Amino acid sequence: MGNNLILAVETSGAACSVALFNESCILGSKTLEDSHIQSSMLVPMIEQLFSSVSMKMSDCKAVAVSSGPGSYTGLRVGVSTAKGLCYGLNIPLISVNTLDLLVAAATSHFKADETIDFYVPMIDARRMEAYQSVYNSKSERISSIEPKIFNQNSYDAYLEKGKVAFVGNAVEKFQSAFPHQNCVYFSCEPSAIYMGNLAFE
Structure with missing residues (x-):
């Protein structure tokens, strides 16, 4: 175990989370609900995650990080750490x-x-606005972000053609x-x- 280990880091939303995968199998995860302290807690949370599965950071073969859209501050913390x-x-x-990550959550849910028939992932922007796109039933993006x-x-x-899942x-x-x-x-x-x-795609 560990030959294909990937650390995943997500800091684009109100919660900060990390997970470890070997191939596509999840080994463990941790979540911090307070995004205001993620800049100081992200690295310790990653260290705790590796410790909880009895592995070392040096076992990791790649780091995956969310690239947005989302909170500018959160994304900056996640990307710089990664x-x-x-x-x-x-x-x-x-x-x-x-x-893409939200669509993956929806297909699991x-x-x-x-x-x-269609997925519409939505990231809150401001007032009555959100970052969004449309994906087909195969999770392929079919409109711009x-x-x-x-x-x-x-x-x-889209609603005239079939069932639409709004997620986010x-x-x-x-x-x-x-x-x-x-x-x-x-x-x-x-x-x-x-x-x-x-x-792993």
Whole structure:
């Protein structure tokens, strides 16, 4: 064990999380709910994670980190920490888009027998705006990533074709704008525990 070990770091949202994967199998994870202290707690949390699975940082073969969109301050902390680890260990840095990460969370959340035709990951921006994109049932991105102001007709073209899953930390904020029978919702923060498959792609 350890030959294909990847550390995943996620700091784009309100919670900070880290996880260790061997191939796509998760070995352990830790989450810090208070994003205001992640700059001082991220490295100790990573050290605790390695200790909890009886491994060393030198066993790591790569570091995967969320690249946004998301909190500028959080992303800066995560990326700078990941770069520092990669430089010190002389290992590759893997960039993972935060919206891709939310879609991975959604595919894990919804039951296998629940057909989802489109995914709309949403990262809270401000007021009635969110960073978003649209993905098909194969988790392939089919629209650009951009901040968008929503109304109840924003996704009619997709809702007319099938079931649309809205996922992310902006879902509750915008749920009232989508009163449609083809809508399903999963309110969540981005998490490192869903980064395994994306990091090994």
